[in-house]
Amino acid sequence: MEVTIESALAEHSPIGVPRADLEELDAAVRSAAERIATGREQDEHGYAALNLPDETDPEPIEAAVESVTPAENWLTIGIGGSALGAATITEALDGDGATYSLDNVDPAAIEALLADIDLSETAMNVVSRSGRTAETLANFLVVREAMETAGVEWTERTVVTTGESGPLATLADRHDLPTLTVPEGVPGRFSALSAVGLAAAAFQGLDLEAILAGGRQAEASLADSLFESPAYAYGATMYALEARGANVAAMMPYAESLEAFAEWFAQLWAESLGKDGRGQTPARALGATDQHSQLQLYRAGPKDKVVTLVRPRERPSVPIPETDQDAIDYLGGSDLRALIDAEFDATEASLRKAGVPAIRIEIDALDPAGIGELLYTMEAACIMAGELAGVDTFTQPAVEWGKDTARALLRGEQTLETVDGLSVRTGPESQ
Incomplete structure (x- = not known):
């Protein structure tokens, strides 16, 4: 797996991270990596994952x-x-x-x-x-x-x-x-x-076993420097970007079979890091589909986003038939694999041109080892981001509050009025 943060640096984005800041941040990453390693050794709650x-x-x-x-x-x-x-x-x-x-x-x-x-x-x-x-x-x-x-x-x-x-x-x-x-x-x-x-x-x-082996491969790549660990590079860069105003984290895989992964990431990132007034709001997108919708906002909207682009290096080959229409003859003889990779590269270039920070994640293939490696890397990255932010990554008090309240409402122990002191209803029944 490769994590590339070049397009998230300050020379490409007004909210990007200066290279010098990453050098300084690496000392904090070293300390956080030691804390994570200790938590793992002692099988502490959360770190045991x-x-x-x-x-x-x-x-x-x-x-x-x-x-x-x-x-x-x-x-x-x-x-x-x-x-x-x-x-x-x-x-x-x-x-x-x-x-x-x-x-x-x-x-x-x-x-x-x-x-x-x-x-x-x-x-x-x-x-x-x-x-x-x-x-x-x-x-x-x-x-x-x-x-x-x-x-x-x-x-x-x-x-x-x-x-x-x-x-x-x-x-x-x-x-x-x-x-x-x-x-x-x-x-x-x-x-x-x-x-x-x-x-x-x-x-x-x-x-x-192959899925777990992919996780072990990602585990072996953990290091005490963001410059040596894909997971910690991602977590530290996301943390640094949030501090510079990237409050929205868009996850945009270029593979339809990774659409559920984007949803999984949204829960991981939101529930783990959304605490103490901190945290990035996850957004789910799908390449190349959302180049025709959400990309407009990412490029031309508020400069408050970081976009993560994910793709497998290996894909099946589906040839595009030749055509005698001059306007689209550039497609004939090509391949859908080449087309979606071109779309990926164009989106990354487009974001960089607009000054929007982007991070590229590439896995070798969408196979059991590849998905195991991707899941583990994101989990380790999330834990690193939480360590740097100083939040309790492994709790979810706001979620638990909602669960408890729903149970109380179902049991008739509370009403909306007693839960929050105010119930606003609309419609004919409220007239």
């Missing part, structure tokens, strides 16, 4: 999946980090079988999905560390009832991924369900390289 490529064992994951298959469909029932890692891996790679993530409680979407798939050929993985996540449990209960109504024995089609105790752990014991463990000390958004993110990949027959 960077040990997952060495500690995750594919065998029990594969065994649990085999116990509820064969099946045509796999439902990951979770929310946030309990679902996004699995979606990122399975969408990035070309495996067998159809995978779905039930990570929202939109009744119309759930109803449509259950009507569309054959539940007799469906297995599900219910993922919640606490076993108390309202959205996850609600979706599980809905799917379970749908299976029962369809005459499907749900206990033969369910894998539970949870902590050592809680309602889901109790349920799994009661029904003798295959159970996978959410790793201790690892927040959900950092858990992609564990059973949380890998069960769906196992269902698709993907090479879990």
Whole structure:
């Protein structure tokens, strides 16, 4: 993997980072890298995530999946980090079988999905560390009832991924369900390289060991200098850009199969670093599609953004047929691979010309090792950015407040008026 920060430097952008500042920042990176290394050695909360490529064992994951298959469909029932890692891996790679993530409680979407798939050929993985996540449990209960109504024995089609105790752990014991463990000390958004993110990949027959090997490759590249570590270069540069006014972090992969990765990154960056009045707002874009929409804002709008461009170096070849139309004859005889790479290069040049900082990330290929390396690199980068910013990267108090409030509203223990002292409603019923 290669991380290139040239277009994020001050000579190319009014909010870019001066080279001299990076030299000074490297001393802080060295200190932060030592803190991260100590946290890993002691398996501290959060830092333990960077040990997952060495500690995750594919065998029990594969065994649990085999116990509820064969099946045509796999439902990951979770929310946030309990679902996004699995979606990122399975969408990035070309495996067998159809995978779905039930990570929202939109009744119309759930109803449509259950009507569309054959539940007799469906297995599900219910993922919640606490076993108390309202959205996850609600979706599980809905799917379970749908299976029962369809005459499907749900206990033969369910894998539970949870902590050592809680309602889901109790349920799994009661029904003798295959159970996978959410790793201790690892927040959900950092858990992609564990059973949380890998069960769906196992269902698709993907090479879990190769995914983990990619993570180990990224792990081996960690160093105590931003000039020697791709992950720390990215994290430190993003931190420095935020300090200079780049408050929006646009993630723009040039591969449709990495669209879920951009969503995963948005959660990782927002939930980890949005604290104490700090943090960059993630924006999700897709190259080359959003060159025809969002790029207008990035180039001509406020100079408050940094754009990360991601691409694999290896792509399939799809020739573009010859044409006798003079206006488009430059396309004939070329290749879609060459075209999307030209689009990528043009976007980077366009941003640089407009003075918008951009960071380029290139992975060798969209294969198991490549996606493992990409996920690990972003996690390590996020932890480095949090260390430099002095925030608690691994907590999410604002998220927990929202969860607690939703439960209280459902139980009738609170109303909107008692939650915030004010309820503003519109529509005929408020007249």
